[in-house]
Amino acid sequence: MSDSGDFVFHFGGHAPKRTVASGKPFTVFTEDCFSGKLTSTDGKPREVAPFPKVNPLTGPIAVEGVKAGDIMAVHLVSLQPARDWGVATISPNFGLLSGTRGAPNLQPEQEERVWIWRFEPDGRTLATKAANGARLAVPFRPFHGTLGVAPAHDEVRLGVNPGDFGGNLDIPDLGPGATLYVRANRDGGHLYIGDGHYAQGDGEIAGTAIEGAFNTTLAVERLAPDAGFDWPRLETDSHVGVVGVARPLDDAVRIAVAGLVCWVSGMTGLDLADAHQLVSQACTLRIGNMVNPAFTVLCSISKDLLGEVSAHGGAHARLRGIPG
Amino acid sequence: MSDSGDFVFHFGGHAPKRTVASGKPFTVFTEDCFSGKLTSTDGKPREVAPFPKVNPLTGPIAVEGVKAGDIMAVHLVSLQPARDWGVATISPNFGLLSGTRGAPNLQPEQEERVWIWRFEPDGRTLATKAANGARLAVPFRPFHGTLGVAPAHDEVRLGVNPGDFGGNLDIPDLGPGATLYVRANRDGGHLYIGDGHYAQGDGEIAGTAIEGAFNTTLAVERLAPDAGFDWPRLETDSHVGVVGVARPLDDAVRIAVAGLVCWVSGMTGLDLADAHQLVSQACTLRIGNMVNPAFTVLCSISKDLLGEVSAHGGAHARLRGIPG
Amino acid sequence: MSDSGDFVFHFGGHAPKRTVASGKPFTVFTEDCFSGKLTSTDGKPREVAPFPKVNPLTGPIAVEGVKAGDIMAVHLVSLQPARDWGVATISPNFGLLSGTRGAPNLQPEQEERVWIWRFEPDGRTLATKAANGARLAVPFRPFHGTLGVAPAHDEVRLGVNPGDFGGNLDIPDLGPGATLYVRANRDGGHLYIGDGHYAQGDGEIAGTAIEGAFNTTLAVERLAPDAGFDWPRLETDSHVGVVGVARPLDDAVRIAVAGLVCWVSGMTGLDLADAHQLVSQACTLRIGNMVNPAFTVLCSISKDLLGEVSAHGGAHARLRGIPG
């Protein structure tokens, strides 16, 4: 693998570049998905960042004491934009509203376009200019599109893939203050992070968010193995949820909902049917992306509805106490 | 059709039972999906409401002046629960987490269960008792699961179906203060409404929401034909969106997103690529249900991001002025 | 409905045009899907046969003695081409390799093309001319794309739909000598037939087969109700099979395979697991079409592998005895 520089393009197959202590914050720089090389509206995405050299990842980062089978609570303390601009594209054979290599058609291709989105002075809005001169503006909603660990069973996957190891999930909830739980597949866990998004609509329809570099502070806590754990889980101050990854999206939803039902049952002592009923009347489904090799969705529920329960021994609350 | 009582079980094929004036509020009673006959936890859903006598509809209601091809703005002024309880079930061969007639498997079936959810004294919470004695409670979030018109091309469809005519959409945004736009397929439009939900999680996973009867006040305004109009649209005070109906959910999302991109382009004057970009960075996708013969999703965007535009000539704002 | 001419465009909703005796052969003329109006390569499909006036159906034909709930064995004795040419098209927003209204994209549309295929003197080959002057030729493999009955529960569906009532199945096995079993949903059964195909590849990828008119001789036998019967079944001299109709194709396959497993179990006395095993090691899956509102597939198995069993009391063998 040509993964020899500061960034890598695979999940798995590397020696760790850095080791951090469980529960201690640390800061990383993450590049945007074009390695910072797509800087103007006349840039050529597939020339500056030819496949598979897309989605550069920072890592892998080993976590002290983590053994294969342990759960890792990966908490995002803060995400600081490293630039005053982000970039987005529409490309031929890419995106939900285009044929792709994995779902082709015989129509003429859509044209390529590049947008440079810049922060407004308020720091809370990103704006760009449309072809007709209009100003487009959207709120700054930072998160990491990609966060994961080395895959199970010694697989090595390109950085564009999501899976049960996390990876290219593109779920907007994975922003400041969120905790992602994933199972370590090897000693040290080997964490990868990248694909910063300054904003993204649900589904990442066009295939790119507003892609931007970040200086991100994280903390990872090692937790004991958990027999009921399978797909990644996400906790915020208000919600707990389970991530599903599959195609079609139907199956991703099945994974996420069934996972949440079982988790709620385990946490609350409700039988499966009651947990099923509660989730069915109160869950939120948020589509992450529909453009990757597999689609992603988060099924979550308000912690207020679960009573006096604590997910994974209160790891989120502990990590939340780290100053941002 | 045995649609001769107070309620009907089809979209299409009836003479109107009532005619209302464009823009004037009127009130209807809608039954729950079991016709009010499933009243206790030991009730048998498929005996009290055997298929296809499920999802009774109030209607059809003709609207004065509506011609085939016109757009109808159907505004929900208020939804008043008609009972102090609602009902929910889990049934064999039904729901997203079960094989079904349309996607069977060879596993043993899941067991049937019925829950009666009752309003708490605050009127804002519904509660029921779990098998282990725990109290389950969820917020009251009223909406109509079913709202639609007589289908195009003289088709007659059972009331469980969603489609481009609206119907059994199960989208939680379709509550008090929302406006659904649909195209009339025949003179008078022939509106059908029912399937009240006191609460429902995204996807209506188990196959039923907390099903409840309503006294609902609506107003329907006749709007001019619109060449760009195809799938139903939904407007609230804050958002505009387009509904997609298909299986798999992937295709429903394609319909909704492509529809919103085109609508945004039409309203704002942005070219398709810029509209695609704006929607891609800021849209919300909300899954309605994944248990009907076709799945539903709403793709919406904040009106704040669209500048000084007005959907359908400001119909929503006008209808919103009607006292609840 | 504007179904007042010689042909109709819906399944359901009509009085029968003709009544035939059970088990007795009769002959009908069926138009091609463009009503015979697309006669040259510069014809405009959507002008000569504008939607929904596509796929004209011959019928409904009532069968004496048939009661709702009975099984109808519909046997195709012979299919005689009524013309020396058939027609095929590629159209924008249509076909498996194009975005469609139900699964849209934002690419430019593909161009429309029309091919007139003519019988070669041998009567066993159809040929046409390619844009580069080459001769294209394919074998004559006649069958009816559309064969079905009035839908259940008083639904009325456009003639382009397949379903559990049969309809627009586009399964090439439905040719001379085949028997389709469907359940009658109303007294008389009300049979519809049309959409003759002179040839079609699996999947009807481009959206049309070589569409041609037929003079077709059928015989329909009334059979007793069958509690285990659900989706349509197809029998030939060598195979029995079950038809699945759904989207995505995955679910159509689930319907067809589960249906065949259960039927084989019922016919042979094997338990479900053994029937599952036998079907799994020996079945054939043939994709009918992937362009209709729902996709179709036939799962069949050689009768030689089933031992001394007889499907539906030997109806196929009886009907096969009718001189062609």
Added chain:
Amino acid sequence: MSDSGDFVFHFGGHAPKRTVASGKPFTVFTEDCFSGKLTSTDGKPREVAPFPKVNPLTGPIAVEGVKAGDIMAVHLVSLQPARDWGVATISPNFGLLSGTRGAPNLQPEQEERVWIWRFEPDGRTLATKAANGARLAVPFRPFHGTLGVAPAHDEVRLGVNPGDFGGNLDIPDLGPGATLYVRANRDGGHLYIGDGHYAQGDGEIAGTAIEGAFNTTLAVERLAPDAGFDWPRLETDSHVGVVGVARPLDDAVRIAVAGLVCWVSGMTGLDLADAHQLVSQACTLRIGNMVNPAFTVLCSISKDLLGEVSAHGGAHARLRGIPG
């Protein structure tokens, strides 16, 4: 990776175990998917071959002179069963007619069953005994479920995966006399083969075929790079086809059909629309499996319909000349 024995469980990541000359036959032994350890009906599949130690692969085998980017014509000269029995199973959470980890439900699981199928004296039939004492018998139709090369971009995948590198395709056409074309992703190509099937129905519905060990003779010819080549191709004496791999099956079909249309256009000089038309009227779609992490399908067309063309410079005909 624990891939240190005679067999490996991944595609990619290994040094070659053997190097063969281009175009020269060689013979390998391949184990069955349970490593030969499931030998009786009371065996426990998940104990004798616990995941991920399933589907052992013979290889990798390097081919002299092959450079990354070359096309490899992998020809199956002969498949000789290495045992007089094969084995098949039905397992919980596995197979098309069960919920799975990637598409879960909440129903009780189906029971596990094991069948030992033995060759009849004629050597052309396999038989086993059903629970009710009946004899089940199916024809011997040998092929390799798994044949592929090291994946692109340095990915390492478990042996249960199919993909553009070939792999666990489970396409019954891949038997004696067939040639699979795949692109080499690294120098030497690194071929893997295994998963012998004595018989399998389309779709490998239950999740296993009649799994058996083989002594197989192959020959691999190095061919020049081909700019139009993408997904694997399969050639027999009568047909050429393209393999699609995806979920849902719909997208696998899109890949296979679009691939064949483009290939036919390239071979014949027909424009894309004419090639699309020809394939649409004459193609065969054969479903390989619907139980792997991705589903597979082969879209093929009779070579008789393509005129005087030769696929890949006549490689198949040359390799077919090797004595079996």
